[in-house]
Amino acid sequence: MLFDLTLLTLALTTFASANPISKRAPKHLSYPLHKVEYNETHEIAKRSGHSSLPLDNYYDFGYYANISIGSNKAPLHVQVDTGSYQLWIPESKTGDSLNKFDPFISKTYKNESKPYEITYVGQDSVKGYYGTDDLWLPDGTKVPNYEFATVYQYSRSTPFWGIAGSTVKNISVANAMRNAGLIDHAAYSIELGALHAQKASLVFGAIDRAKYNGNLTILPKGDGTGVLTNSVTFANGKKFNIGINLPIDTGAPFTYLSKPIADPILTELSGGKLNSDYTFDCSIANQNKNLTFNFNGVNIDIPYSDLIRQSGSKCVSTILVDTFQVLGDNFLRHAYVAWNFDTNKVGLAQATHSDKTDLIDFYF
Structure with a gap:
């Protein structure tokens, strides 16, 4: 009888560890x-x-x-x-x-x-x-x-x-x-949704696993709300090194970069010739291409459709030249970002724009 009871206890323990009956929802x-x-x-x-x-x-x-x-x-x-x-x-x-x-x-x-x-x-x-x-x-x-x-x-x-x-x-x-x-x-x-979505998702105290692809890449927080941005990769495979800390900021509608960084990116975006007035061929926005921002272990694709906008009869880029540098909403619409200010770490992944929800606790 003792042997049978031991087997039963082992079986129940194995079942419980492999199939948790319930999971505590994170405070959020x-x-x-x-x-x-x-x-x-x-x-x-x-x-x-x-x-x-x-x-x-x-x-x-x-x-x-x-x-x-x-x-x-x-x-x-x-x-x-x-x-x-x-x-x-x-x-x-x-x-x-x-x-x-x-x-x-x-x-x-x-x-x-x-x-x-x-x-x-x-x-x-x-x-x-x-x-x-x-x-x-x-x-x-x-x-x-x-x-x-x-x-x-x-x-x-x-x-x-x-x-x-x-x-x-x-x-x-x-x-x-x-x-x-x-x-x-x-x-x-936070996940801002696609370009023309009217709603965004903000969750305090938890991570929504349904809102991003793959796993979060955990990075150290840089100065302020910044993250070290290593480089960008163009649609043709060319890479341009950046190597600076860039804040990630919903309060900025666009991405702002200094001229030495912005001009090579905009030149490649324009097809090789950057106009002096920073205007672009509007057809670029319809190209099925991405500009990829590369971080340490994770890449975030930004479609050309979110990098070129109509302005009157011309088109301009949502990457603007300025001494104040920041990754704005045109970046955040395609990135899922999770900030933990207790540990000064940030989780980053490509956003899915999913309507589903799967909340988990902060684990980093």
């Missing part, structure tokens, strides 16, 4: 984003240190979320920005009917008596003061003691909601969520 907060498209000249301001960034973009996108702040749940329509870590909101005296906040109405607001200032390229500084209050997500989840800025001077009425990591306790929303016990990791993953 799924966040729907929607895309706003501008089919005309539209002024967009973006921070970039002391460099100069063109503000008039011929055709651009922004990825937006609806959140609320304070005990009165003041509604906000904010542009999600993976390149910064702060939220600022116009105060009630200056904000429009949607994006404004009155700290005197919210019973949970605490003024930190700490000045706030950030400079956007080509425009005046945004100035205000820091405070904390409850942040409310669309599903009713409350993120307590979230630190943000209420501003009285600003150059655009739609706030940026920076979601990158920070060493400050609750100024990063991922930190605030983790500290409140809503997620286990100060981390998020």
